[in-house]
Amino acid sequence: MTKTVIVTIHPYDGSFCHALMSAVRDGAQNAGQEVDLIDLEADGFDPVMHSKDLIGFLKHKAQDEQALDYIRRIKEADHLVLVFPIWWELMPAMMKGFIDKVVFPGETFDYDKSATGMRSLLDNLQSTTIITTMNTPRSVYRWVFGDAVQRALVRGTFKKMGLKHVRWMSCNMVKKSSDDQRAKWLATAQQVGARA
Amino acid sequence: MTKTVIVTIHPYDGSFCHALMSAVRDGAQNAGQEVDLIDLEADGFDPVMHSKDLIGFLKHKAQDEQALDYIRRIKEADHLVLVFPIWWELMPAMMKGFIDKVVFPGETFDYDKSATGMRSLLDNLQSTTIITTMNTPRSVYRWVFGDAVQRALVRGTFKKMGLKHVRWMSCNMVKKSSDDQRAKWLATAQQVGARA
Numbered sequence A, B: 001m002t003k004t005v006i007v008t009i010h011p012y013d014g015s016f017c018h019a020l021m022s023a024v025r026d027g028a029q030n031a032g033q034e035v036d037l038i039d040l041e042a043d044g045f046d047p048v049m050h051s052k053d054l055i056g057f058l059k060h061k062a063q064d065e066q067a068l069d070y071i072r073r074i075k076e077a078d079h080l081v082l083v084f085p086i087w088w089e090l091m092p093a094m095m096k097g098f099i100d101k102v103v104f105p106g107e108t109f110d111y112d113k114s115a116t117g118m119r120s121l122l123d124n125l126q127s128t129t130i131i132t133t134m135n136t137p138r139s140v141y142r143w144v145f146g147d148a149v150q151r152a153l154v155r156g157t158f159k160k161m162g163l164k165h166v167r168w169m170s171c172n173m174v175k176k177s178s179d180d181q182r183a184k185w186l187a188t189a190q191q192v193g194a195r196a
Helices: A016-030 A049-059 A065-075 A091-103 A138-143 A150-158 A181-196 B017-028 B050-057 B063-076 B092-103 B138-143 B148-159 B180-194
Strands: A003-008 A034-039 A078-086 A110-111 A117-118 A125-134 A166-171 B003-008 B034-039 B078-084 B108-110 B118-120 B127-133 B166-171
Touching: A003 A016, A003 A065, A016 A034, A016 A078, A016 A181, A034 A065, A034 B078, A065 A091, A065 B166, A078 A181, A091 B092, A125 A150, A125 A181, A138 A166, A150 A166, A150 B148, A166 A181, B003 B063, B017 B034, B017 B078, B017 B127, B017 B180, B034 B063, B092 B180, B127 B148, B127 B180, B148 B166, B166 B180
Parallel strands: A003 A034, A003 A078, A078 A125, A125 A166, B003 B034, B003 B078, B078 B127, B127 B166
Antiparallel strands: A110 A117, B108 B118
């Protein structure tokens, strides 16, 4: 059975971000996939890299119990979907801490002699999709703020660690968006879940 | 008396990041300035935006007690210096959470009709300097990863909220750097502290 792991963070259940997460989940379930939802705040995840985590990074062995649980679950994933809001041009602290503690040497990637110097240990993973919400226009985010999340997360993290088929779905100007636009985004998020 | 507030995060006291922070502090103190050091991990700062923080953002009133203390101290600053490592092309979760909870409407900035739509409420602040360490070459960070921290933090946060004289000092390839290079960086960090 194909497995989709969704990782999400948003402090408000009524947010459009939450609706997007639900749409991905529904799309995957309706397509007969198993869904594993990681809600970082509900888990009380600690996003801070403490001294023991840094030492673990150098020794290639994750230390955080919750992160180890996430790593185990993500190693079983065929598809990985991250859903989060963009605040101050970047992911929330919670999602950055998830990256710092889960994109971990010896756990989800290893160093080698590839083009980027890293190879993925997520052997089942076929695709990774990042879905974000923001209130900045697409062109401003790209040309003024340099598509920071695309550069840092898609290119500088997931592709660098050796993942293939990494995509970014950006929902811009969400506050001012029409019902039609929102319906389109939710339909696309369902398709992301269904791999349609 | 001129006041410099230093905000820092690094889980390892022996890091070069920590040495840079000390150099800024020494430079400021030797120049006769008052120094207020904010060590986010020592304070046990919670970088997560919880539901009450998000509601506070909408109501323009910060809720986190520790963040309110930081806001009060930064409002007294003439110079602000952030010192942190770059992990996965960006600041650690702790520093992102500091931004999310301290760059707050009604507290450190307000919305208005300026070019960026925001104006700073940090009336004393004359300069803001970001000092970072990374093991990526400068040219790769710029051309492949789009200077993500410059775009998101310097341009997309501090300049957007209305701060003037925002500078970024990037220490690249730190692991492989020579003693000479490190001495130069530390001297520059001292000058940042001394405003020399």
